[in-house]
Amino acid sequence: MEQKRTFSRNSSAGRPPLSGRRTPARGGTFGGSRRSPARGARKGQHIDISRFINKTVITEEAVVFVPEHLFKDFNIDARLKANILTKGYNEPTPIQDRVIPHILHGQDVVGIANTGTGKTAAFLVPLINKVLANPNKEKVLVLAPTRELAQQIEAELKEFVKGLKIFSVCCVGGAPIGRQINDLRYHNNFVIGTPGRIKDLIERKCLDLSGFKSVVLDEADRMLDMGFINDMKFLMSLMSKEDRHTLFFSATLSKEIEALIKDFLKDPVMVSVKTQDTSKNVEQDVVHIKAGEDKIEVLHNLLIQPEFKKVLIFGRTKHGVEKLSHSLVQRGFKAQSIHGDKNQGQRQRALDLFKKDVAQVLVATDVAARGLDIAGVSHVINFDIPETYDDYVHRIGRTGRAGKSGKALTFIG
Numbered sequence: 001m002e003q004k005r006t007f008s009r010n011s012s013a014g015r016p017p018l019s020g021r022r023t024p025a026r027g028g029t030f031g032g033s034r035r036s037p038a039r040g041a042r043k044g045q046h047i048d049i050s051r052f053i054n055k056t057v058i059t060e061e062a063v064v065f066v067p068e069h070l071f072k073d074f075n076i077d078a079r080l081k082a083n084i085l086t087k088g089y090n091e092p093t094p095i096q097d098r099v100i101p102h103i104l105h106g107q108d109v110v111g112i113a114n115t116g117t118g119k120t121a122a123f124l125v126p127l128i129n130k131v132l133a134n135p136n137k138e139k140v141l142v143l144a145p146t147r148e149l150a151q152q153i154e155a156e157l158k159e160f161v162k163g164l165k166i167f168s169v170c171c172v173g174g175a176p177i178g179r180q181i182n183d184l185r186y187h188n189n190f191v192i193g194t195p196g197r198i199k200d201l202i203e204r205k206c207l208d209l210s211g212f213k214s215v216v217l218d219e220a221d222r223m224l225d226m227g228f229i230n231d232m233k234f235l236m237s238l239m240s241k242e243d244r245h246t247l248f249f250s251a252t253l254s255k256e257i258e259a260l261i262k263d264f265l266k267d268p269v270m271v272s273v274k275t276q277d278t279s280k281n282v283e284q285d286v287v288h289i290k291a292g293e294d295k296i297e298v299l300h301n302l303l304i305q306p307e308f309k310k311v312l313i314f315g316r317t318k319h320g321v322e323k324l325s326h327s328l329v330q331r332g333f334k335a336q337s338i339h340g341d342k343n344q345g346q347r348q349r350a351l352d353l354f355k356k357d358v359a360q361v362l363v364a365t366d367v368a369a370r371g372l373d374i375a376g377v378s379h380v381i382n383f384d385i386p387e388t389y390d391d392y393v394h395r396i397g398r399t400g401r402a403g404k405s406g407k408a409l410t411f412i413g
Contacts, residue, residue: 047389052410054284067097074100076129083160084125093118094273100126103247108265111249112272116373116401120156123216123247128160130214131189135166140214142192143232145222146367147172147344148351153218154192173197174344181206195223195231202238209238214245217264221250221257236264252390281400282408289413296327299383303333303361309378313363314395316384324383325363335361366391374398382410
C-alpha cells in the first residue's frame with residue numbers, strides 16, 4: 001500500500017503571524033503563581049521538547065481489528081444485551097473483547113490500556129450482569145481518581161441499566177456531602193467515587209464496605225500519582241480478600257503499580273492492549289515564544305483562526321488557569337475554566353457549556369486530563385508545559401478521539 005507522508009519543515013510552521021502589542025513574556029505559569037504543595041504533588045521532570053512534536057502524517061491501510069466476540073455473543077442477561085445494542089454497540093473494542101469474558105468468569109483482571117479505549121464498558125457490562133443475577137445482595141465499588149471521571153462512569157452506567165432497577169450513587173469531593181449521605185441510606189448496587197470522599201463517608205459511618213464483593217480501581221496509576229495510595233489500601237482492607245473480585249485498570253505498569261497488583265489481586269489475568277503512548281490521530285507541534293512576545297497575544301492569534309473550533313487549554317496552577325480564562329473572556333472569547341478551587345456544580349456547568357459548544361474554550365488544570373470524554377475537541381493547547389510526559393500524553397488524549405483527527409500544541413519558552 002502506497003504511503004502518503006506530509007512533513008513539516010519547521011516545527012512552528014502554520015503559526016499565524018503575530019500582531020498587536022508586544023509585552024515581555026511571562027514565565028512558566030500565567031500570572032507567575034507557583035503551584036502550592038498538594039496531595040501527591042510531584043516535582044516537574046525535564047521533558048525533551050522533541051517529544052512534543054509529531055508532524056508526520058501517514059495515510060496507509062489500517063490494520064483492522066477483528067474481535068473474537070460480538071456483544072450479542074456474550075453470555076449476559078438479555079435485558080442488558082438489549083440496552084447495549086440500543087446504545088449502538090455491536091462490536092467490542094479490543095480491551096472489551098479480551099477483558100469481558102474473564103470478568104464474567106469471576107477472575108481478577110489487570111487491564112493495561114490507553115485512555116479512550118472503552119475500558120469503562122469493559123468492566124461495567126460484566127459487573128452489571130453480575131448484579132442482575134443477584135440484585136438484592138450484589139454490591140460494586142468503583143474508585144476513580146477525579147470527580148469528573150467518577151461522574152462519567154456513573155453516567156455510562158445509567159445508560160446501560162435503563163429499566164433494570166439497578167441503582168447507584170456517585171460520591172465525590174466538591175459536591176454536597178449531605179446529599180450523598182442521604183443517597184447512601186437507600187439500596188445502591190454501585191457506589192462510584194473518589195478515594196478521599198469514600199474514606200470520609202466510611203469514617204462518618206455512612207458507608208460499610210463489608211458487604212461489597214466487587215471493586216474496580218480505574219486509572220490506578222493516576223490515583224497513585226495523586227497520593228491516594230494509603231486511602232486505596234485502607235478501603236481495600238475493609239473488604240474480604242478471599243471473596244473479593246478485583247478489577248484493576250491502568251495506562252502504565254510501573255514498579256509501584258506492580259506492587260499494588262500483588263497486594264490487591266489474586267491470581268489476576270493480565271490483559272494489555274496498550275499501543276503507542278500518543279494517538280496516531282493527534283498531530284503534535286510546539287509554539288516557540290520568543291523574547292519579547294506575550295503568550296496571551298500568541299494564544300489570541302491562534303484562537304481566532306477558524307480551525308480552532310473547540311479548544312482545551314491546560315495550565316499548571318489553579319490561579320493561573322482562572323486568570324487566563326478571565327483574560328480570554330475580556331478579549332471576547334467564550335471561555336470557561338475548571339480547577340480544584342471550583343465546586344462540583346461550577347465545574348459541571350463549565351464542562352456542559354464546553355460539551356454543548358456554547359463555550360469555544362475550556363481552560364483547565366490536569367484535573368481534566370484523565371477520563372473526560374468530550375466529543376469534537378479540535379485542539380489541545382499546553383499553555384504551560386506539563387510536569388511529566390505521562391501528564392502530556394493524557395492531556396493530548398482529549399483530542400483525536402473516536403477515530404477523528406486532532407492537534408496538540410505546546411508553548412515553549
